[in-house]
Each structure stands twice: as C-alpha cells, then as structure tokens.
Amino acid sequence: MENCIFCKIIKGEIPCYKVYENDMVLAFLDINPVNEGHVLVIPKKHHRDIFEIEEEYLCEVVKTAKKISLKMREYGIDGVNIFQANTEAGEQTVFHYHMHVIPRKKDDGINFSREMLRHLKKMDPDQFESMRKALEI
Amino acid sequence: MENCIFCKIIKGEIPCYKVYENDMVLAFLDINPVNEGHVLVIPKKHHRDIFEIEEEYLCEVVKTAKKISLKMREYGIDGVNIFQANTEAGEQTVFHYHMHVIPRKKDDGINFSREMLRHLKKMDPDQFESMRKALEI
Numbered sequence: 001m002e003n004c005i006f007c008k009i010i011k012g013e014i015p016c017y018k019v020y021e022n023d024m025v026l027a028f029l030d031i032n033p034v035n036e037g038h039v040l041v042i043p044k045k046h047h048r049d050i051f052e053i054e055e056e057y058l059c060e061v062v063k064t065a066k067k068i069s070l071k072m073r074e075y076g077i078d079g080v081n082i083f084q085a086n087t088e089a090g091e092q093t094v095f096h097y098h099m100h101v102i103p104r105k106k107d108d109g110i111n112f113s114r115e116m117l118r119h120l121k122k123m124d125p126d127q128f129e130s131m132r133k134a135l136e137i
Numbered sequence: 138m139e140n141c142i143f144c145k146i147i148k149g150e151i152p153c154y155k156v157y158e159n160d161m162v163l164a165f166l167d168i169n170p171v172n173e174g175h176v177l178v179i180p181k182k183h184h185r186d187i188f189e190i191e192e193e194y195l196c197e198v199v200k201t202a203k204k205i206s207l208k209m210r211e212y213g214i215d216g217v218n219i220f221q222a223n224t225e226a227g228e229q230t231v232f233h234y235h236m237h238v239i240p241r242k243k244d245d246g247i248n249f250s251r252e253m254l255r256h257l258k259k260m261d262p263d264q265f266e267s268m269r270k271a272l273e274i
Contacts, residue, residue: 017269029265029272034253036260037268050206050217058203059196066195067274069187069223075271079227080187082236083220083249086206090216090241091250099219104227108256112220113228115252116171119245123173128166131174132154134212135166137204 001046006096010044020068024060027068030100035108037072039101041065047097049086057097065101072103079104081112138183143233147181157205161197164205167237172245174209176238178202184234186223194234202238209240216241218249 001007008014010026017029019039030038041064043057050058069080083100085092104110123131138144145151147163154166156176167175178201180194190198206217220237222229241247260268 017265019269019272020274027274029269031265033258033260034256036258036264037272039272050203050219051210053203055200055203058199062195062199063192066187066190066192068272071272071274073188079222079224079229081220081222081227082187083218083253085216085218085249087216087241089243089245090218091248092216093250104224106226108226110252110256111228112222112249112252113230115247115249116220119171119247121170121173123170127173128154128168132156132166135156135174135176135205135208137157137164137208 001096004046004094004096006042006094006098007046010042019071020064022060022064024057025064027064027101034100034110035103035105037075037077037103039068041068041099041101043097048095049092049097050084051086053097061097061099065099068101072101077103078106081110083112138233141183141231141233143179143231143235144183147179156208157201159197159201161194162201164201164238171237171247172240172242174212174214174240176205178205178236178238180234185232186229186234187221188223190234198234198236202236205238209238212240214240215243218247220249
C-alpha cells in the first residue's frame with residue numbers, strides 16, 4: 001500500500017534490521033525498542049489490523065513470534081510479552097498489522113499489569129452474563 | 138494439569154462466562170476485566186507459555202482472538218488490544234498460556250503506549266546490528 005512505512009520496508013525502500021523472513025512475513029527490530037531486542041512481526045501483504053488480516057497470515061505471524069521468542073530465550077532473556085494494537089482507539093500508530101515481541105528481563109521495571117490493574121472494572125454477575133451473551137459466538 | 142485454574146475451568150470444575158469453544162480452545166470473560174468484555178483465549182491442552190505451546194494450538198488461539206475481535210466490533214467497540222505474558226519476568230500470573238483480547242473505547246483512558254514509551258532504550262546502529270545478529274533466525 002502506498003505511503004505505508006511497513007510496505008516500504010517490505011519492498012526494501014526503507015532499511016530495517018531484519019531478523020527473519022519467509023514468503024509471508026517479515027520480522028525486524030523495532031527502532032523504538034521498549035527493551036533491547038524488541039521485534040516487530042508483520043505480514044508481507046498489507047492488512048490494516050486484526051479485523052482485516054487473513055487467517056493464514058495471522059498464523060504465520062504468531063508462529064514467527066514464537067520462533068523469535070525461543071531465539072530470545074536462547075540469547076538469555078527471562079520472558080516475553082506479545083502486544084498488538086488495533087485502530088486509533090486501541091493505540092495503533094502504524095496502520096499495517098504488526099505484532100510486538102518484547103523481550104523481558106527480571107526487574108526491568110516495565111509494568112503492563114499496573115496499567116491494566118489501574119483500569120479494572122467492577123461488574124456483577126448479571127453484567128457478566130449480559131456481556132457474555134453479547135459476545136457469544 | 139493438576140492445580141491449574143484454567144485446566145479446572147476447561148474441565149468444568151470451576152465455572153466461567155464462556156463466549157466460544159471448539160475442540161482446541163476455550164474463550165471466556167476475564168473476571169478482572171480491564172474493560173467490559175475483556176476475553177481470555179486458552180488452549181484446551183495445558184501449555185505453560187509461548188515457549189511451550191504447539192503451533193496448531195497457537196494458530197487456533199489467535200484465529201479465535203480474531204473471531205472475538207470481530208464480534209466485539211459488531212457489538213460496538215472501537216478497537217482491540219492483544220496482550221500475552223510469558224514467565225514471571227514477563228508478568229505472567231497464571232501459568233497456562235492465555236491470550237488477552239481487550240476491547241477498547243475511544244478515550245477510555247487506558248494507555249499501554251505510555252508504559253512502553255517510558256522504557257524506550259537508546260541504541261546506536263552498532264548496537265542494533267549486534268542485536269540483529271544475535272536474534273537472526
């Protein structure tokens with residue numbers, strides 16, 4: 001897609017620090033790393049977000065995220081977070097589907113749980129049941 | 138696995154607000170929701186984390202996360218975050234692989250980016266290249 005920075009990286013028009021590539025996906029270092037070794041995995045075909053991405057690309061992305069996690073562990077990291085943002089309301093900034101693979105070290109100070117706990121919603125059983133019905137597939 | 142709360146939910150020994158189930162995965166409301174409708178997707182076979190989960194289960198989990206995201210959008214949410222924690226250092230608290238599907242609303246105040254930006258690491262091209270080589274598959 002024109003004017004998509006990740007499509008330009010795929011085409012080689014913008015350089016990247018590539019760690020893995022196959023026919024369907026590309027994985028490279030995030031140039032704004034949360035921790036050293038922070039990787040992004042993207043499908044080579046442009047999809048905007050999780051609502052749009054085709055299942056075969058989605059599987060290949062997540063299988064690649066697992067491969068990279070294993071490689072990170074071999075390298076010596078202690079844990080991994082997977083993070084993926086969709087739409088502006090969901091804090092997406094580049095509108096080409098991408099999965100963050102963030103290496104974690106013991107006591108690195110990063111605290112996603114704190115951000116989650118800060119927003120915990122109280123719901124009673126009726127509210128849970130009504131939400132369950134609304135989302136049931 | 139004995140004493141695994143998610144295995145007990147799968148076996149029906151502990152109740153849950155189920156939104157989707159097939160042979161391989163189960164999806165249910167998180168009882169500590171970051172936003173109303175926060176869902177967890179888990180493999181029915183016990184796997185500890187991303188390092189351990191078999192590829193076919195991983196694909197089924199992420200395809201289910203997509204299905205649920207689409208259902209959430211139908212319901213009226215504005216965005217979705219996917220979050221997944223591995224090992225204690227990576228803030229995992231239940232040691233049965235699980236993927237969070239967190240519905241987002243415009244201006245809901247949740248801010249994962251802030252937590253990420255707070256920890257950005259400065260790296261020069263040599264450091265990037267050395268990390269790239271270390272993680273290359």
